[in-house]
Amino acid sequence: MPLMTGIVGLPNVGKSTLFNAITRAGAESANYPFCTIDPNVGVVDVPDERLERLAEMFKPQRVVPTTFQFVDIAGLVKGASRGEGLGNKFLAHIREVDAIIHVVRCFEDENITHVDGRVDPEGDIETINLELVLADLESVERRLERTSRQKKSGDKEIVKEHEALLKLREGLAEGIPARRIGLSEEERERVRHLNLLTFKKVLYAANVGEADVADPDANPHVRTVRRIAEAEGAGVIPICARLEAEIAELQEEDRRQFLEELRLKASGLDRLVAAAYRLLGLITFFTAGEKEVRAWTIREGTKAPQAAGVIHSDFEKGFIRAEVIAYEDLTAAGSMAQARERGLVRLEGKDYVVQDGDVMHFRFAV
Numbered sequence: 001m002p003l004m005t006g007i008v009g010l011p012n013v014g015k016s017t018l019f020n021a022i023t024r025a026g027a028e029s030a031n032y033p034f035c036t037i038d039p040n041v042g043v044v045d046v047p048d049e050r051l052e053r054l055a056e057m058f059k060p061q062r063v064v065p066t067t068f069q070f071v072d073i074a075g076l077v078k079g080a081s082r083g084e085g086l087g088n089k090f091l092a093h094i095r096e097v098d099a100i101i102h103v104v105r106c107f108e109d110e111n112i113t114h115v116d117g118r119v120d121p122e123g124d125i126e127t128i129n130l131e132l133v134l135a136d137l138e139s140v141e142r143r144l145e146r147t148s149r150q151k152k153s154g155d156k157e158i159v160k161e162h163e164a165l166l167k168l169r170e171g172l173a174e175g176i177p178a179r180r181i182g183l184s185e186e187e188r189e190r191v192r193h194l195n196l197l198t199f200k201k202v203l204y205a206a207n208v209g210e211a212d213v214a215d216p217d218a219n220p221h222v223r224t225v226r227r228i229a230e231a232e233g234a235g236v237i238p239i240c241a242r243l244e245a246e247i248a249e250l251q252e253e254d255r256r257q258f259l260e261e262l263r264l265k266a267s268g269l270d271r272l273v274a275a276a277y278r279l280l281g282l283i284t285f286f287t288a289g290e291k292e293v294r295a296w297t298i299r300e301g302t303k304a305p306q307a308a309g310v311i312h313s314d315f316e317k318g319f320i321r322a323e324v325i326a327y328e329d330l331t332a333a334g335s336m337a338q339a340r341e342r343g344l345v346r347l348e349g350k351d352y353v354v355q356d357g358d359v360m361h362f363r364f365a366v
Contacts, residue, residue: 004069005276006097010124013105014207014241019072021244022269040072046277047270050327054286054293066284066295071097091135099201099279106221107209121221125228132197137172139194140165161190203279204229206238213240237275239268283356304352308362318364322348327357
């Protein structure tokens with residue numbers, strides 16, 4: 001599923017360091033603005049304990065986790081909406097992603113230059129939000145010029161789009177992101193073709209120093225980010241990008257021991273990846289057998305035939321029905337054979353909406 005989450009932020013806030021840790025892709029990271037010009041794209045596994053448990057149960061020849069893409073996007077500066085710095089490239093790359101992870105610097109380090117000469121999470125967030133809002137306002141203004149002429153024809157669809165655009169312009173002019181303006185679902189659908197930047201969902205990554213890992217909320221900068229995120233209805237994941245980059249280089253056993261020493265149940269990266277996955281409205285279903293146990297990504301609300309199509313288009317075309325059992329029911333039973341004996345495996349048809357954690361086997365005919 002080609003869904004992408006873009007990592008954005010001002011220069012030198014730790015975006016590329018975080019990206020390197022997530023993907024182990026080795027994106028260039030250096031202490032000067034615009035180090036990242038073209039976006040680096042990396043595919044990351046989605047951590048899921050359920051997959052490990054199913055692998056223990058079925059003992060397959062291979063185990064395949066589900067994945068999605070992270071994109072490391074060039075740092076932004078004030079005036080990006082007018083083309084300052086790498087603004088035009090930055091904005092174009094954001095348009096291509098489905099959601100945004102906004103990395104905010106919450107650490108003090110005189111050896112790492114801040115583009116504005118000071119650590120100010122609130123100011124940093126305002127800078128990026130303003131540039132995205134201004135870029136969207138320009139897009140809306142251009143479209144309004146066109147619909148102002150077209151609505152004279154009496155086309156009801158154009159008239160309704162024009163009205164939605166007017167509401168957007170009013171909110172954007174006040175600095176309000178499009179996602180918070182309060183458009184109805186019908187109005188959002190009428191302007192979806194504009195692919196506005198501030199319609200995209202946002203997750204804040206508060207990048208802290210190593211000393212703050214155990215208790216990030218003791219850091220006043222993190223508390224500032226939480227306050228802003230709460231007002232927006234967004235999530236916050238405190239994370240130390242530098243430490244995560246070191247953890248990512250460790251072998252699995254060493255990694256677990258290191259996390260135990262830090263008294264952490266999961267790495268910041270695992271929490272970030274899981275949160276980004278949820279941000280995109282994604283869920284996981286599983287297929288399981290002796291040859292392979294595999295996790296598959298679908299959007300929440302996907303029906304069984306379309307879920308089958310994620311595996312292979314023929315599965316969707318020839319869909320007959322699906323054998324389904326909830327992960328919790330299967331693990332409680334202890335085996336698929338026991339689950340069948342207990343009547344826990346059900347047959348579902350074309351209208352079945354797949355649930356997160358479903359273990360499925362599709363019947364189809366081509």
